[in-house]
Amino acid sequence: MSDRTMKAVLFDRYGGPDVLYVGRVPRPEPGPGEVLVRVRAFSVNGSDTTVRSGGFRLVTGRKFPQRVGLDFTGEVAALGTGVTGVAVGEQVWGFLGRSTSGSAAEYVAVRPGQFGRVPDGLDIVEAVALPVVATTAVTALRDKAALRPGERLLVRGAAGGVGNAAVQLGQAYGAEVTAMARAANLDFVRALGAQHTIDHRTVQPAELGLFDVVLDAAGSDLPTVRRMLKPGGRMVAVAVDMKRPVASLGYIAASSVHGRGRVRFFSGNPGRAQFDDLARQVTEGKLRPAVDRIFPLEETAAAHRALEAGGVRGKYVVRID
Structure with missing residues (x-):
């Protein structure tokens, strides 16, 4: 050749x-x-x-x-x-x-x-x-949601790419991390540092109480999840419902003027600064x-x-x- x-x-x-x-x-x-x-x-x-x-x-x-x-x-x-x-x-x-x-x-x-x-x-x-998902998780939790030590953090889709990085970072940032995933993956997210693990198929959101920050990497049922925010809570969505993408994006846009808590949405597009920051997070033991x-x-x-x-x-x- x-x-x-x-x-x-x-x-x-x-x-x-x-x-x-x-x-x-x-x-x-x-x-x-x-x-x-x-x-x-x-x-x-x-x-x-x-x-x-x-x-x-x-x-x-x-x-x-x-x-x-x-x-x-x-x-x-x-x-x-x-x-x-x-x-x-x-x-x-x-x-x-x-x-x-x-x-x-x-x-x-x-x-x-x-x-x-x-x-x-x-x-x-x-x-x-790590490059795409971890830089997305850092931006979501640290920059968009300004997650603080002691706050309650819910991660939906916690076993996936962005989700697993968010669980690790939430723990490193001192939050009380609740991870929502399939039952078969609960041991995995627990090993990443989640204090609480929830089977998303059997537990109703209303049973979980309210959260300071929600990171949604699932994209579905955003109105229900948004109601789980405390007053002053922040929700960051890094996925949309691919079965209803237009409606999903429309809801996110409307959240800025309707109801409690604006849903922040972004799609990661990291550059050199984000990669250098990611390397520091890894070196400090916050991510693997x-x-x-x-x-x-x-x-x-x-x-x-x-x-x-x-x-x-x-x-x-x-x-x-």
Whole structure:
């Protein structure tokens, strides 16, 4: 094979996980101000499955083949002209951005603002479980909700990517953490630091009392969850109900003028500052990667299938050998 091509995960039509395949595409070259990264791993995110199934087709269009993958870990392979402060061989983690997905490939070309250095001692493959979800959780709890020690925090979808990071951070920030997840995952979230664990299928929200902060990584039934806020409580949503996305976003927008407690919503788009801050959180022992299973590149479709089946504990990661 030509050394000017590389393996990448592609799809030629929208559909289920089986539309994914490993093909060859031109290998990128770092342009001025860019860095070429040899990708060692990427994780599977909910937005990947939505892009693949056609949920964002108004944005992604009908030009194929298309690619998947938002985040990555790897080593710096080459530098474009004008790049300083980065050395070939450094281990890095980063985010391509939601408009330029394609980290499911052997190489990516990125600007320095799109990645940071992986902390020493962190496994390069497992580390990819953190860049997107953990920066989202930090922003949600520390910056959007201003979580304070001693406050009651409810995390919905606590076993998933953002959820598991939020449980760890809530505990590190001194909150009283209640984690809501499937019954089979309650031991997992308890081990992450949750003081209280709730089976979301059997316990009614009204039974839980009121909370100072709610982080919602589930996206469903937001009006009911919002009523669980104390006066002055803060709710941050990092997911929408994909069965009713327009209605879900409409409710979030309306919450700023109706009822108790505005629902803050954002979609993480981390940059260099967030990655450097994440490295500090890891070094200080506030966060660790939670990897459910590692798949080889050729089984990316299986990783998508597993995520859509539900029940993930942390993240599904794909390794590129």
